[in-house]
Each structure stands twice: as structure tokens, then as C-alpha cells.
Amino acid sequence: MATTSKEKKQESGFDPWNAAVSFAMIAVIRLLGILPYRWRVPMMGWTMSRIVGPILGYPKRVRDNLTMIFPDMPEIQKQQMARAVPDQVGRTLAELFSPQDLIATAAKSPMTGEGMAALDAAREEGRPIIIVSGHVGNYDIARAKLIERGHNVGGLYRSMNYRIFNDFYVSRISQVGTPLFLRGRRGMGQMVKFLKQGNTIALLIDQHMSAGAPLKFFGHTAYTALSAAELALRYDALLIPCYGLRNSDGMTFEIVVEAPIPHADPEGMTQALNDSLERQVRAHMEQWLWVHRRWKTLKK
Incomplete structure (x- = not known):
């Protein structure tokens, strides 16, 4: 049977579209990198809010999520959020791709x-620690601060769709600290081994997981991974919510460490994590990633 051009691309590992998109995104980031950090961050926020976000459909996603969660929210407030949320996304991206400045900020x-x-x-006892956060403010600010305070922190990350850009992204966040574990069976095994040695791992709780438990987030069913709670129970790890919250100046942060989640059943512990994040999002509405498809339902 003849090999198609698509199959040849897959065999060679080269995808022209993937490469084009990756190089375009890298070029924009490098171009903005010429600017001083104090200008780079707000400029990236403006670019995402006014240009890139609308192209990607971010304003509609923000308004749709807000309409579902807050049906009585005035339209003018939804419009403001549809502009503010992509701005926060852009600022966070600028910070993630400026690792030395991020470390200094932390x-x-x-x-x-x-x-x-x-x-x-x-930390003093050498007890394993599981830090849990979400896409509110900048989660890597908290990771950088913990490393500065003497914690050996490993992070779990999800591979991006664009392979070349993903390699560029990992090269930047690795400068904040390592090890980093790629989500998947192998990465999970490496992360568990690292945790068992008495180290700290950082996880995000607010991504849709089709195999997760049907818990509540803002009063609606949100399928949530139980892995953080299950690992805490299995290895007697401290399970503790932690957030890097952006201040009103748009450039500085406060890192908030909440009370540990008591060990109980995995579903109850994970619901407590969802409740913790919900409180922080309600207090900092524009800082959460409202473009997430957080409330997807399972396909029949």
C-alpha cells in the first residue's frame, strides 16, 4: 500500500503547520523579550487581550462560562471580564517566559x-509535601518562592499541542526549578518516586479530567482528578493549597498558603481543594482562567 504524505510527515516527526505556529509564537515572545520586564509584562497582556485572545475566541469562552456560573451578572461586567482575563493570561505568559525576572519577583x-x-x-521533618494550586494569578511564582525557601520542588506539566513550542516552554520553566514531570504514566511514576523521598510536588487542580470524580466547582459538576488526595493518603504527605495572587499593580504578588487539608477520604479532600480554589477565584475573579472548558460533561 502506498504511503500517504500525511503518514510520511508523521514518520519523519515533522509537521509543517506545527512548526509554523511554533516559530511564530516563539518569534513574538522573543520580540517582546527585547522590552524591559516592567514593559514586557503589560505589553504581553495588551497583545493577548486586544489581538490574540479575540482570534482564539477567548472573549466568547469567558462570557459563556460567566453566564453559566453567574446568570445574573450584568453584561457590562462580562464584557470587562472578557477583556481582563486574556490580559491576565498574557501577563502570566510573559512572566513564565522570563524565568530570571520571575525568580526575582518571587x-x-x-x-x-x-x-x-x-x-x-x-520541610524540617522531611515529610512529603503536595502543594495544590490552580490557574489563578501565577502558580509558578509560588513554586519559585518555595524553592527559594529551601523546598526541593518538582512540578507536573502537560505537553502543549505544538511540539517545538512545547520544547521552548519547558526550557524556560525549567530555569525556575527542576525536576519537571510530563503528565502521563512515566512522568507520574517519576513524580511518585520523587515525592516518596520526602520532597515537594506542585499540582494544579482545575483542569477537566474525564476520568476524575464528579465533584462541585461553583455549584456545577466539574470532573476532578483525585490523585493529589490519593498520594497524600498513600505517602502521609502534607496536602496544602497555595496561590500566587497578583496585586492590583499587575506586576507584584502575594503568596498565600492556606491551612492543610485534613486526611480523610479522597473525594472529600479533593472537594475541599475545589472549595479552596473557588474562594480564591471569587476574591480575584479576573485572575482565573475563565477560558478553561472546566465544566465539560462526559460523552455518552
Whole structure:
């Protein structure tokens, strides 16, 4: 049977569209990288809010999610959020692709909250720690701060659709700290081994997981992975919510460490994590990734 051109591309591992999109995104990031950091971050926010976001359909996704969760929200507020959320996305991307500036910003960011004593005690005891956050503010600010405070932090990341761009992305976030584990069976095994050695891992709780439990987030069913709670129970790890929240100036952060989640059943512990994130999102509405398809239902 003759080999098609598509099959040849897959065999060679080269996809022209993937390469074109990757190089275009990398070029924009490098171009903005010429600007000083204090200009680069808001400029990337403006670019995402006014140009890239609308092309990707972000404003509609934001309004659709807000309409579902807050049916009585005034239209003018939805429009403001549809502009503010992509701006926050752009700012976060600029920070993630400026690792040395991100590290410097984290070093100057205060870290407070009810969970600080438990966090420090677990580190001194060599007890495994599972930090759980979400796409609110900038989660890597918290990771960088924990590393500065002496924690050996490993992170789980999801591979992006564009392979070349993904390699560029990983090369940048690796500068904040390693190890990083690719989501999947192999990466999970590496992460578990790392955790069992008494280290800290950082996970995000707010992505749709079709194999997850049907828990609640903003009063609607959101399929959520139980893995953070299950790992905490299996390895007696401290399970603690932590958030890097952006201040009103758009450039600085406060890192909030909440009280640890008590060990119980995985579903109850994970629901407590969802509730924790919901409280933070309600307090910082424009900082959460409302473009997420968080409330997808399982296909029959």
C-alpha cells in the first residue's frame, strides 16, 4: 500500500503547520523579550487581550462560562471580564517566559497564611509535601518562592499541542526549578518516586479530567482528578493549597498558603481543594482562567 504524505510527515516527526505556529509564537515572545520586564509584562497582556485572545475566541469562552456560573451578572461586567482575563493570561505568559525576572519577583513577594507553620514543619521533618494550586494569578511564582525557601520542588506539566513550542516552554520553566514531570504514566511514576523521598510536588487542580470524580466547582459538576488526595493518603504527605495572587499593580504578588487539608477520604479532600480554589477565584475573579472548558460533561 502506498504511503500517504500525511503518514510520511508523521514518520519523519515533522509537521509543517506545527512548526509554523511554533516559530511564530516563539518569534513574538522573543520580540517582546527585547522590552524591559516592567514593559514586557503589560505589553504581553495588551497583545493577548486586544489581538490574540479575540482570534482564539477567548472573549466568547469567558462570557459563556460567566453566564453559566453567574446568570445574573450584568453584561457590562462580562464584557470587562472578557477583556481582563486574556490580559491576565498574557501577563502570566510573559512572566513564565522570563524565568530570571520571575525568580526575582518571587523573591520579593511576601508569603503568608495559616498553613505557613505546617509547611515549614513538614520541610524540617522531611515529610512529603503536595502543594495544590490552580490557574489563578501565577502558580509558578509560588513554586519559585518555595524553592527559594529551601523546598526541593518538582512540578507536573502537560505537553502543549505544538511540539517545538512545547520544547521552548519547558526550557524556560525549567530555569525556575527542576525536576519537571510530563503528565502521563512515566512522568507520574517519576513524580511518585520523587515525592516518596520526602520532597515537594506542585499540582494544579482545575483542569477537566474525564476520568476524575464528579465533584462541585461553583455549584456545577466539574470532573476532578483525585490523585493529589490519593498520594497524600498513600505517602502521609502534607496536602496544602497555595496561590500566587497578583496585586492590583499587575506586576507584584502575594503568596498565600492556606491551612492543610485534613486526611480523610479522597473525594472529600479533593472537594475541599475545589472549595479552596473557588474562594480564591471569587476574591480575584479576573485572575482565573475563565477560558478553561472546566465544566465539560462526559460523552455518552
